[in-house]
Amino acid sequence: MADPNNVFRGHKGSLTRYKKAINDFDITTVTRANYNSFLKNIESLKSKIDEVFQDLLAPCADQKVIDLVEAEINPVLDDILDLENKLAEWDTEIGKKESKEE
Known part of the structure; x- marks a missing residue:
């Protein structure tokens, strides 16, 4: 089994790439199509991060270690929430464009 810290680091890298791509649009x-693609990727990444978060918490012996893990993952979850909000803005804008075309 892969080291959860390395897996988490890889997921953070993916998040950084998605964040840059979404913000560049x-x-x-x-x-x-852009919206659907990024939404699917962000949902998948969110699921993977949740899974590795559980792997990181499993060996924690006391609350102090749990707090350290949570302190590391919370900014990542905040970034995901920001991207989900940005995608919601995209969906609203796309909906407006689609309604004008009809």
């Missing part, structure tokens, strides 16, 4: 040029 101009909201007026985003397509439904």
